[in-house]
Each structure stands twice: as C-alpha cells, then as structure tokens.
Amino acid sequence: MIVLPLSHILIFSLVLFAIGVYGALVRRNIIGILISIELMLNAANINLIAFSKYTSLSPETGQIFALFVIAIAATAAAVGLAIVLALYRVRKTVQADEVNLLKW
Amino acid sequence: MIFGMGVFKGMMVTLKNFLTSYVCKPDNGGIFTVQYPEEREKVIENFRNFPFLVYDETPEKIRCVACGICERECPPKCIHIEMALDAAGKPTRKPAVFDVDYGLCMNCGMCEDVCPFDSIFMDHAFEVTAPEQSEGLVRHKERLMKSNEYFQKVRPTLASAIDQKRKASEDKKKAAAAQAPAPPPPSAGGPPAKQEPK
Amino acid sequence: MPILEIAAKFGTYAVMAVILIFALGVVTFRNLFHCALCLAAALIGTAVIYVVLQAEYLAAIQILLYVGAVVTLIIFAIMLTEHLAGKTARQNNSQSLLAIVGLLGFVTLLATLILKTPWPVTPTALQAKNSVMGLGKALMGTYVFPFEVISIILIAALIGTVVIAKKDAPEEPL
C-alpha cells in the first residue's frame, strides 16, 4: 500500500471542501450550487475513509458511513433537481437570487 | 398461447432464412444475388437500351438517309443529324453527322418505331460509361454504326423479320423495274414502306 | 521495489492536483455543462484516491453512483433548464471576493490545526486488509439500523421526486 501522511490527505480534502463551499456561496444558478454541494460531500467522504484507514477503528466503519453519504447525496441530487425542474416550470428561471420570495 | 412465443417464431423465421441461404437453390429460399461482373443474367431478347444505326455489308452502305424523322420525333431531343453534301453541294442522302446523346436518351424506342428505312434500332448495351457527363456520353456516327450481323445476334427475331421484309420489297422493286424499265428510280432506297416494328 | 512505490506516491499527488484543478473548474466555468463534466472528472479522481486508500468497493460505488447516476441527473437538469445555444448569463453573484477571503482564512486555520495535531495513526490499522465481505457483514450486522433508515429515506425521496417533478394533470375540458 502507498503510505501518504494522513495530514496530506486531510489538507487535500480540506481544500476540496473549501472549493465546494466557494461554489455554493458564489453561484447564482441552483444547479451550480447543487454541484458544489456534491463536491463538499465528496471531500467529507475522503476524510471518512482516510480516518478509518489510518486510525485504529475497524476499517469498515468509515467506508460504511461513506456509503451512506453517497446514498444521501444521490437522494439530495434527485430531490433537489426535481425541485429545480418544478421551479423552472413555474418561474422560467433557475437563478437563486431571483427566487427569493419563498413563494410563487 | 404462451407469452412471448411470437418472439421465438420471428427468430425461427430468420434462422431458417440464414440456414437456407447456405444450402438451398435460389428459387426455394437460397441467395438469388447475381455477382454482377463475374456472373451475368442472360439479357432477354426484347430488352431495349439506347439506339444504334444498322448498316448492311460495309459501313458505307448505311441504311440511314438522314431524313430527320427520328430527330423530330425524339421526345428528349437527343438526336442530332446533318445530311452529307457532295462536292457540288448537293445533298447525298447520307448522314454526315449522326449524334445521339446517351445522357439525354430515355430509351423510349420512339426512333425505332418511326424510322421508315429500318435504320435505327434499340441496342442491348447497358454498360455505358464515360469519364465526363456532357461530351463523354454523346455517341457519334462511327460508334453508333453496327453491322446487320450484330443486329441479327442481339435481336434475331426482329432482325430476320426486317430482313425478310426488305428482301420482299427489293424483289417487288426489281419486278417493277423489270416490268417498266423506262423511268429510272430517283432514289437509291426503296419506296418508304410502312413498317411494322414487331 | 522502492522506485515503483515512489512513482505511485507521486502519482497520487498528481491525481490530487488534477482533482483540485477540476474542482476549481467546477466552481469557475460559466457554462454549466462544462461544470458538470469537471465534476465527473473530479469524482473519478476521487475514486482513484479511494483505491489508494484501499477502499476499492467504495471507489466502484463512487463511479457507479456519482458518475453514472448523479452527474447524469445533473446533466439532465441542465439540459432541461438551460437554453441550449443561448448566451450563458452571469453565473456568480457579488459575494465572490468576500467568499475567497473568508475561505482562505478557514483553510489556513484548519490546515495549521491539521498539521499540528498528532494523529493517532496505528501501523496495525494500516496493515489491516478490509474485504468486501467484511463490509457486507458490518452493513448487515452492526449498521443494519442506519441501513434500513437509508432505505426508507430512499423510498421517500423516490416518491417525493416523482410527485414534485410530475406535471400537473391537464384540466379537463369543460
């Protein structure tokens, strides 16, 4: 197995997470925000697996939580995109700052 | 009736076709493709494609008299005829130019029908190629002229009928000439006999 | 074979760099379709990192679910909402600079923390082989309750998605 220092992996996932946060903060398009959230979840997954690999927990734990995260991410994407489609059908826009009325 | 049997029925049909294409004769399920350049289907006698000019023994004795009837009757106007002139500038009743544009010709056979001198007939040639479209497909007199033997070979029934008719009219003319020799016939060709193309 | 190991190590760093570049692409491209493609590339790269961390099963699941399903869903949504050949509108709001500054602070803070923490890395855990079978046993044994909860969430999400995205029935002609 290739031994990388744990801290390198953690910093990598931190940067990935920060990029995701940047996207989620800055994007106007709701789909763009969703994509950025997927990046953030991904960075969290890397952390989970790295921790369970490197520390003395049983190696399955982190992987199973990563599995759950992937499943939740898939549902989030599906539901979120369904909402986006419904929104687009009604308002003809997918820009987040144009739907700030919380109603239609 | 089991669900999905139609699927298997269809597959059996194609399987049968696949297998019979290897073992069977063309007329009961085999391959009936003709591998063209190597294998050729026999061209039937009444096949007609592109006109040609008939001469009798030598190319000088061409039957055509350049009357221009076919040129007039041709629906796509693909025939072009110019009569030859002798040294004195008198028409000689021979074609100097006889062009058929195969690119225009639509193989109707009208020229064959209207020709009163049994001169132009439809050919069996179908492998006509040219490197270029407009000029290359124009056939001049030299290439259009084919002997009576060739005509006998490709369309024997019609050719022998025409020969008999021409012989009969020749005989009749000779007999007429023997009876009344005084007025010489003005033309080399016989009197235009109404011909039956079939 | 030290040469191969060193090569693999630097390969891993290279993969990480590529992932970060693609992630930057995800948040900066104007064209959302390109963003989605970059996301797919970043996710595939993450799967490679999983393989390096000896989580092959997770890597395959990652590709299967993320690239095969989530990215496809996103592209579907992009195709259904974007105007295909039209000009792309301004994609970022005015918080860009603020976000960069804040996130730089966040990253430096956490990075120093990560570097200063003595991580309890155990050599035994590094040697431990985890098999797909062990994963399945854990999923069906220790973690069976969250597993069932996830399945209920999935069902709920399925039904909810259909209900939300369904077009309203056309009104009956009078």
Next chain:
Amino acid sequence: MIRSWEFYVDMIFVTAKAWILSLLGRFLPDWIVVLASITISGVVILCLGPVIMMYLTLLERKVIGRIQNRYGPNRVGKWGLLQPIADGIKMFTKEDIVPANADKIVHLLAPIVIVVPALMIFLVVPFGERMTAVNLNIGLLFFIAVSSVTILPIFMGSWASRNKYSLLGGMRTAAQMISYEIPMTLAVVPAIMMSQSLSTNTIVLAQTGDFDLHWFIFTPWGIVGFIIFFLCATAECNRPPFDLPEAESELVAGFHTEYSGMKFALFYMAEYMNAFTLCGIAATLFLGGWQGPFLPSWLWFFGKTFLLICVMIWFRGTFPRFRVDHLMGFAWKFLLPLTLINILLTALWQFTSNLTAWLWSILILGISLWILVKLNRTFVPEKRHYPLES
C-alpha cells in the same frame, strides 16, 4: 512435473508471457519487469479490442446478409476478410467535420472518452484459465461501474454537437442506459450470491463440476438471470431492437449525427467492444466462462462469447425497433420485478438444490410471469367524446 499436452495448449499464452518476463528478468531490475508485465497485458488488450471490433463488424454484416438472403461483403480479400481494413482506411481518410457552432473541445473529447471505459472493461474479463488481466476482488462491480460511465461521453457528444437530433439521441441514451443498468445489476446478484465473490475469476471457479459443466445456466435462477442479463446487455450497448438512441428513422443517427471520419469510427468501435465485453461477462457469469470439457479454456471462452454475439446479431436481423415508452416500461415494469423474484429463487436454491427446488422455482416463476403479464397488458384508453362532435 510432467503435464499433459492439453495443459500446455491451455496455458500457451500464459507460458509465453512468463517466458518473456523471465527473459527480461535476467538482465533488468525487478521494477522494469513489473512494468513490462503491465505493458504486455495492456498492449494485448489494446490490440485485441480494435481487432475484435473490426471483425465483429464483418461478422455482423455477413450474418445479417445471410439472414436477408444476400452475400455479405465478399469483395475485399477472400470471403471479404480484408473488408474491415478497407473500412478503416476509408474512415481515416474521411474529412473530419465539426459543426460551426459546436463546443469544439467537448466535441473532440467525447469519442476519445467513450473508448476508455470500453477498453477498461477488458481488464476484468477472464479470457481463460489464469488469463484475467487484473484479478480484482471487486471485478464485477468494476465492470458495472465502468460500463455506467459510458453515458457520460454520449452526453458530451450529443450536447457538444448543437444538433437537435444529437440532443434527443443523447437524452434517450441516458434514459435507456440508466433504466437498463438497474435490472442488469440485479440480474448479476444471484451469481454473486452463489459464488460469494465479486471477482470474475472466482465466479468462474464456482462453476466447476463434473465435466466442467456445472454452469449457472443449468439452474432455474441461472436461466432467468441469464436471459435478463443478456437482454439488458443488448440494451446497454444500444443494439437493435433497443437502438432507440440512434434510431435512423427518427433521429438520423442519434448522438453521433454530427460525427464523421475517425471520430465516428471511435463511437462505432466503443459500441462493438462493449458488445463483446458484455457478451464475455454474460458467458463468465452464467455460461461457465472458460470452463468446459476437452477444449482449451480460451477456446471455450471465445466460443461462448461469439455464440452470444451471434445471438445479438440474430436479434438485430429479426426484431423491429421498440417504441420509447415500451422500452422504458419493459425495463421498469417487467425486468425489474422479475430480477427481484429471481433473487428470491436464488435464496431458495441456496438451501435446497434438487428437483423440488426446480419445481418450486418453476411454479413461482410461472405465477409471477403470469401476474406480470397481466399487470403489463396494454391499457386501451376509453374513446373520448367531445361535446362539439355530437
């Protein structure tokens, strides 16, 4: 140790590779030998893929021709054996046309990316005894995951072309491939359950028995799983009758309408290599892979695979194209419940594998098939009466 000549015929490729490696190992360091081993396997696969694709096109054209009472291509070389090379030269010399409004980079990337998963699946296909390129312990999952990536380049190509036919074709492809991936994955599950492994090699080894004929297809769940897997595989590589994505009659050529020359050839190549690998995996999972009496193992594998490919071609020669709603309904309302019932049958077989289990399986299958057919019967809407008509 003296072994029979059959062993050496069986192991001919493995021994050849080992011989080359030992030759290299005499005067080169270890790590070069490892790299050389990887390179040999990779080069073999990289050559095998295109060659198989070329000759599959020839085989397909020949067989389809015979089904339609024609000779196939028979001009270039003996029996048209050089036809694929002529086609390849033609493809190389064609003009590469890129639409003016196209997304140039993505348009270029799509055909390149689509070949990658098609080639990667070759890694886990066991071509014979000890002839798997990489014996992954998650081989089957790797195959499913990688084959699901194929959707992405199709999307790229369809979107980058800026053509409505391409876009429609791409959307259809995505819908179809996602829908058929689910029953395909579930149809694989029984084989995993019985062999208790995701590795393709172990799945093949689980099918050993008397005369090496202890294949999974000779069990009730094996037959059902095989048929479902094969149908889904046909749909996955967009072959008729599931070729909605490139339905010529409605979509010109679907997602590769705007591609020409070598780019088009790459799409074509990916499709055929996918067909080959999917047939190979089907043979591995249910037809015993390289197991079989008397003949060498690789011959058994290629024989079974080509048999399955011939069946695919046979499908193409027989069936007209599905309608879109029928296609989706078939996957979701018929194949998916059937795979779930099939998993139930596998569990039954795990406990009692005898005649009683056979009878029970047939009973359950018959009842569930009957119910599914009844539930799936075509719904004929009531004729609407509009007030203006009367």
